Amino acid sequence: MLNRFQFFIEATRNIKQAGTVTQSSRFLIKKMLAPIDFSQAKTIVELGAGNGCITRAILKKMQPDAQLLSFEVNPKFVELLKNIEDERLHVIDDSAEKIPEFLAKYNSTQADAIVSGLPLAIFSKELNASIMQSIIATLNPEGVYTQFQYSLASQGMLRKKFDAVKVDFTPLNVPPAFVYICQK
Numbered sequence: 001m002l003n004r005f006q007f008f009i010e011a012t013r014n015i016k017q018a019g020t021v022t023q024s025s026r027f028l029i030k031k032m033l034a035p036i037d038f039s040q041a042k043t044i045v046e047l048g049a050g051n052g053c054i055t056r057a058i059l060k061k062m063q064p065d066a067q068l069l070s071f072e073v074n075p076k077f078v079e080l081l082k083n084i085e086d087e088r089l090h091v092i093d094d095s096a097e098k099i100p101e102f103l104a105k106y107n108s109t110q111a112d113a114i115v116s117g118l119p120l121a122i123f124s125k126e127l128n129a130s131i132m133q134s135i136i137a138t139l140n141p142e143g144v145y146t147q148f149q150y151s152l153a154s155q156g157m158l159r160k161k162f163d164a165v166k167v168d169f170t171p172l173n174v175p176p177a178f179v180y181i182c183q184k
Helices: 004-013 026-033 053-061 075-082 096-105 125-138 155-161
Strands: 043-047 067-071 089-092 111-116 139-149 164-170 177-183
Touching: 026 053, 026 139, 026 164, 026 177, 043 053, 043 096, 053 067, 067 096, 075 089, 089 096, 096 111, 096 125, 111 125, 125 139, 125 155, 155 164, 155 177
Parallel strands: 043 067, 043 111, 067 089, 111 139
Antiparallel strands: 139 177, 164 177
């Protein structure tokens, strides 16, 4: 795993892709994963896996027969993710818009949970719409979608797409972050 300085350097090379300059704190990770029923979740999707700090936490909580599809487009981060030795992990170096395609590849049609660190606030409306369509189409009706952001800019969009949206705040993260917990 990259140390904090190396992560900062890699993230700042393309801030619009990474959306941050620091890795998630353990406090943010805990809030992101708390809504997920890991005893029942068989397929989990992670969007914007970065250097794998949330990925590793998910793998620690997952059941032995579950699978994790982690999407990441930064080649350096993809390389780091592929070094995680866990047969339940599928690292996907492609866009979050392609969730349905990759679920099918790994013998699933729906995700029981989707965990995202994608920087929605800096994406175009078109890209956000495409990603949201992919999330809505693949999230199990009883599933949960958790998303962290550094502002409330995406709240309106998420409230239009999901029946239930709860917002939590994590001050113990740099920068402090909002966690959206969304359900159909």
